[in-house]
Amino acid sequence: MRILLVTIIDNNNIGTSLQTYATVKKLEQMGHDVVVLDYIRDYLFGRQYALNLWKDRPWMIRHLFALYYSWINRHKDYKVKRFLQNKGVQFTKTYHSLHEIEKDDFNYDLYMTGSDQVWNISHNNNHFDNVYFLSFAKGEKVAFSASIGTESFPNEHVDSIKKYLSEYHFISVRENKAVDILNSIGINNVQHVLDPTLLLTKEEWLQIVGEYNKFSKTSPYLLIYSVEDKCNNLIHEIALKVAKENNLSIYEINAAKNIRKRQDVDCFFTNCSPELFIQLFANADYSIVSSFHGTAFSVNFNIPFLSVAPDRFSSRVKSLLSSLGLEERYINNDINVPMSIIDYKDVNNKLYDMIKDTESFLSTVC
Secondary structure: OOOEEOOOOOOOOOOHHHHHHHHHHHHOOOOOOEEEEEEEEEEEEEEEEEHHHOOOOOOOHHHHHHHHHHHHHHHHHHHHHHHHHHOOOOEEEOOOHHHHHHHHOOOOOEEEEEOOOOOOOOOOOOOOOHHHHOOEEEEEEEEEEEEOOOOOHHHHHHHHHHHHHHHOOOEEEEEEHHHHHHOOOHHHHHHOOOHHHHOHHHHHHHHHOOOOOOOOOOOOOOEEEEOOOOHHHHHHHHHHHHHHHHHOEEEEEEEEOOOOOOOOOEEEEEEOOHHHHHHHHHEEEEEEEEEEEHHHHHOOOOOEEEEOOOOOHHHHHHHHHHOOOOOHHOOOOOOOOOOOOOOOOHHHHHHHHHHHHHHHHHHHOO
16 A cells, blocks of 8 residues: 655654654555655745744845745754655655645555644644645545644634544544544544554664664663753753662753753763664663653663653653553652652553554554
8 A cells, every 4th residue: 555644754853753764664564655745844944934933124134044044944854854764764755835735646545644743733833734634635544643732722723623634534643632632523433542653662773773883881871851941950950869869870862952961961962863862762771851752762662761741742741651550750840759660561561552452553544
């Protein structure tokens, strides 16, 4: 079956690239031919966004800034696509708008909205994006592990969302809460499934690292991975406490915009590649994260961890931890670290059942 996968690929978030890779890999293991829609949201990352942002500035400054902004974001986007292309992921040509997409005549057996926060309208700068609802597709439509990320849809978009999602043959989502949200607007038969990164084993993830050897472990360490600037003070306070109690060095992956190396950090990794990300998690003795995929990889690699509540969009993390009986690993504005040891035998048994349910959903839809 030829599948067009529509997911977020236009930012340099590591989780974005890894969830795309995992979705493609799993579908290919099932015997399908997958192509990813190369869609760049100009209203978020392109020249038009910058022009709107600086609309009150002089014409020359406004346009110079817009050109610079779009160039920087093309470079960031290229880093994500380079990783995926190096791993054999196929892409369509590049599109910057729904209008450009609608002009082409696609011919796929299945159109799939993939994982990540594709239905989080707040995440899209309050822009309702028809592309992620497959309005252009003239064929069978499904959603796999789509994420809403928020507690509800904006009222002004509910009718459009209901219209487009009612055309889907099958829908699965990444949060338990998302099932209730969709049911509340009349979209039923929605299944809760795992994020695709959890469908690949630790050994499979290490295989994609290959001969990439930019990290060599020299001592036991605690790994920090935060995508939220506002959580960093709390995270570092907790990290210092845990590292001291367990005699661990502190390593940190720089993912937030304004973060700088702190004196309490022993190793600080900037511009971290997906390969290095995998290596750092695979070798960590403890992790403290404020990221869904940081949480997912900690669980998948059986690392003792704490998931600090992000500033927003925390339902994804809560849903995963609740499903696995790991609610106490979620911390919100509190440095009281749980002392119990994670029973990964029990967690892995629950995860195994969820993997089988998720694989069963994929077998049903394609």
